[in-house]
Amino acid sequence: MDITANVNLILHAHLPYVRHLEYPKFLEEDWLFEALHETYIPLLRVLEELEESNKRFKLTICFSPTFTTMCLDQPLQERFVNYLTSRIELGEKEVLRTQRECPEAYKSALMYLKAAKENLQYYEDCGRNILARYASLSKKGCIELVATAATNAYLPLYRNYETAIRAQIDLGVMSHVKVFGEQPKGFWLPECGYYPGVEDILEEYGIKWIQLPSQSVITAKNKLIRADHAPTLVGDSTIHSFVRDWSLTNLVWSDAYGYPCDSDYREFYRDIGYDLPMSYIQPYIHDDIRVFTGFKYWAITSKSAVNKKFYDAQKANTKVILHANNFLYHIRRRGLSLAAETNEIPTYTICFDADLFGHRWFEGINFIKNILLSDTKETGINFTTPSECLNYTIESERGYFNECSWGHGGFSDVWLDGSNAWIYRHTHKAIERMQELAFRFPNQSSLKARFLNQAAREVVLAMASDWPYILYDKTSVGYAEKRLRNHLGSFNVVYSNMCKNAVNTEWLIKAERRNAIFPDIDYNIFLPRSTK
Structure with missing residues (x-):
């Protein structure tokens, strides 16, 4: 074809x-x-x-x-290994528990245990990189x-x-x-x-x-x-x-009719971290805070369903193939329709957040595999x-x-509304003051350069779109607000010290260890071009 x-x-x-x-x-x-x-x-x-x-x-x-x-980051790599090791330990317990108490979930428990073991082995085999x-x-x-x-x-x-x-x-x-x-x-x-x-x-x-x-x-x-x-x-x-x-x-993204909404796919929000007794699950959550463990045994069934049906991986995989073929069908139909009118081959661009696949939509990785496996000559x-x-x-x-x-x-409503608009008067002021520091203290070296680089680092971290989005979405609001206060407060430490032409060395060492990112940052990037 x-x-x-x-x-x-x-x-x-x-x-x-x-x-x-x-x-x-x-x-x-x-x-x-x-x-x-x-x-x-x-x-x-x-x-x-x-x-x-x-x-x-x-x-x-x-x-x-x-x-x-x-x-x-090596410390985070080590923590990830600990995370997988914990999932393996929980998986081994779950295999025994489900076999004894909940046989409908037994195959899913085996599947999660196998995934954790294989991912840990793979991660180590590639040198954790x-x-x-x-x-x-x-x-x-x-x-x-x-x-x-x-x-x-x-x-x-x-x-x-x-x-x-x-x-x-x-x-x-x-x-x-x-x-x-x-x-x-x-x-x-x-x-x-x-x-x-x-x-x-x-x-x-x-x-x-x-x-x-x-x-x-x-x-x-x-x-x-x-x-x-x-x-x-x-x-x-x-x-x-x-x-x-x-x-x-x-066809994928919609939370109303997209493929991930299918009743046979795994339910994201139902997790044993919330369902099982605290005495059993506590070693695998955060102290007394119930969180997702990744062990989810139920299918979506329906949005209104109180009693979810148990997840059937084989049935879900059948749906993945069906949806992958349907996706390819829609692309081909669009292409043929356009070619009939314009006599050209269209190029369609499809963009997603990657963690939709596998994390949010458990079957999503298999979906990607199936569409990439499709034969161009056939489709x-x-x-x-x-x-x-x-x-x-x-x-x-x-x-x-x-x-x-x-x-x-289609505009900026998500990142600029009543829940998060207050952020920008602070980040904008921080940028203006960072420009001021770059103008007053250009091309510094040694400790002053590190101090000013840390100020630039804090400004850039405060600019992240994640913080206004979290406030808009009303999820981890306390954490987002704390991060903003910390980054802006840290910037102000540098600004107030540099206004006195001083460097707080002890604070700087701690700040660099805390935010070990962008080691090559150069604060001079904040020097307006008109003044260079």
Whole structure:
């Protein structure tokens, strides 16, 4: 069958920087451990399996600097091993308990125990560095790795502070090169957040393409004909955009009718960490705080169901194949429909947060495997990457886009509403004062340079989009507020000391140990260009 559609499948791997070695265990560090165990190790194993079987596939992945820093942090690596060891211990107990008390859950308990053992063995076999394995797949041409902003900052809300935008981009690109050993061609805009002019800064860093939300075409300043199915030049730059296809993405993404809502798939929110007696489960949770353990024995059944049916992995896998084929069918149908009108092969771009697969949607990794296993000759669908698309793009439209995002409503409502608007008067003031410090104390060395670099580090960490999102979503509100207060307070320590031309050495050493990220940060990036 002739090719009817090209598809860019882009996954965004990000978590906020969470590292609290001052505690023996820390609840929010589980965000990383769950993601590694349920998404990034299983995904890597599937991709390596496809590569070893000589199956041609293409995938694009963006790893944020905060995520890669945590992955390469030795203390966190050790804690992750402890986490998996704890899951193995719990799994062995659960196999015995379910065999005796709940035989319907026995197969699931065996499945979780097997996964924990295999993931631990794999993690040790790759020297606890899964990023090196992803880099190897990139060098073999199987995946494209792209950069993103340093702390996943939502850039449109900082558009008036070019130094802060440059700091986010500079650190993001520098981190990518350091971790993966290659210059990125693509740049993931956090939250698909675009504002006119960001492309000019990205162009200076050699970036060739960005992704944009589907709303960008609707709200563009000029009429666009092909932007939803072909690369489009952004503004007056040489950077191309790939617009996220809303309808194809929503086949998976929608929490109302997406594939992960199927009644046979595993229920995410029902976990033995909340169901079993405290005396039994306490060694595997955080003190007296009940949390997810990853041992979930129930199927979704229905949203309103009180009594859930037990999860059947075989039945769920049958649905995965059905949904993968349905997904490919929709892509092919869209491609054929467009080809009949325009006589061209469309390129559709589908973007997701990576931890949807495996973590939120337990069967999601298997879904990705099935669509990548599809034969182009049979389906007419060619999985590719944005950079590969640009190699055979001859002529492109030029789009002049307005500010937009993939958030609710297509603008900035998620990151700027009544719950989180107060953040920006503090982060904006911190940026202004950081610019002031860079102007008053340029090109310092030794302790003063370290002190000022720490101030820049705290500003960048405070800019993370995770904190306003958590406040908006009303999840770990207390933790997000504490992190913001800590970063902004730490910045103010430097600012008040430098106003006296002093350095607090004892505080600095503790602060550098606490936030061991961006070791190559240079505070001079906050010096406005007009004053350089």
